[in-house]
Amino acid sequence: MLTVRNSAFSLKTKLQNLNELLGKKLFATVLLSLPAFVHAGHIDGLRGNRYCEILLSPTMFKMEVYNTIGLNDCPPKLWNKISVSSVKAETKAAYVKLNGPRYWVIDGMKNSQLVNPQKKVISGLAMREAGVLQLGLSDILSSAKPYHDHVVDRQTTWVYKAGKPVYELIDPKGRVFVMQSYSIEKTPQTAASLAQLGSKLQLPQGWSYRTGVLKQTTDLTAINKKAVVIQDDFLNTYQLATHDFLNPQQSTH
Template identity: 30%
Template sequence: MPPSYVRFMIETTIRVEGMRAYPQGELFLLTRGPDGFDALVYNTTGCGPCPDEEFTAIDVEALAAEHGCDLVWKNPRRFWMMDVLTIDLVGEPATFNGVPFNLVAKMHMPAGFDPGQDQSALAYRRTQIHRNSVYEFVAGKPVHLLRSPDEVTWVMQTFTDHIAHDLTEATLPSLGERLALPEGWRFRTVALPQDLVITTTGLANIVPDDLANMYQGLIDGVGNLDPWE
């Protein structure tokens, strides 16, 4: 079933259903500061599926010059893994090279961020992003999890085939066999016994794996249950 898009609160929040394995694209408009980059994060979510060829064709150098920022970093095209997403917008939407985007977050890029690399360069390193969002994962469906040595569960929010070109939703349960997990880290897939809801108000803790898939941590009570346990 294709996603449906519902806007409310005078265009400040979007709720999108049917999101599992649905393609999205993301651009970070970066401004260099004394201790790294600050980013405006634009995402195609709420504007329809991210068109692969048009997104790939976006010229980040031309875009940076046009919008007066230091750099534009293109996050490789990804696929959401929740079933329903609600997220607050933090500014006006924009269209880049004919592709519409919503402004979904602002963040300070983590130490060691290199705009010449993808997120796998920061594999298994926790960072934070400012956003208000609700992720809903439906009971009975699989969720793909990391467990860090400090016994925090990390729930996959997106996967990408940017590095592992054959990675699909169907192959995710065996992803643990392909990851170079650091000592003490574990991966597993479980079927949810009940709906999992992850509610973020302010800061989300996120971590990528070494194939650039992204997970959100169940930290500070953001989840209504821990599916690892």
């Protein structure tokens, strides 16, 4: 009987450890993995827009993603009052992550839809459900690593307009990842400061960062309905492109 008790205790301990791991690391993956979210059709004027997200986990490997896009710009007077504990009490979620504020560096989007278009008010902030993510253990274990690929099932097209700056990460294989949004959670950033971001990043060997101005309007589309996304040291998010936006003739996929 002692062996049984020890086994049960060991299992319980392992589950608790996994829960702690989820609470600490799961959400970095979710920051990268957001599916399509605004209304279907073509949305313009997104560059520089501020938004926030609240991530809820009703079960160990399932995440519900809510955001403010299309409803409000995540007013500081509301966002600053929201806490993990208040959201847990209100939603009964096992885990909660407050993600934001974030700012778009895309100009628009196409072919994007909400999972649930109905407005939901969470802790006083109007939001809508952007998607539901099913995550495996491997996603959780690698979620906190910057510059790590995450493959996301989604069908989205980001629009980058001619004459606007773009920010790219290039890996040792020559693959180009284009920034879609920047974060101010870990360090203060502005759109203007992104030009000097390369000198601040702790890039892995063989990686590089560059920026430039687009000569022609360019779309960034999920490849075969799968987006490969990464984050840098400061939680800025990038998506794999089929070609180098600053050298359009150069394929990277």
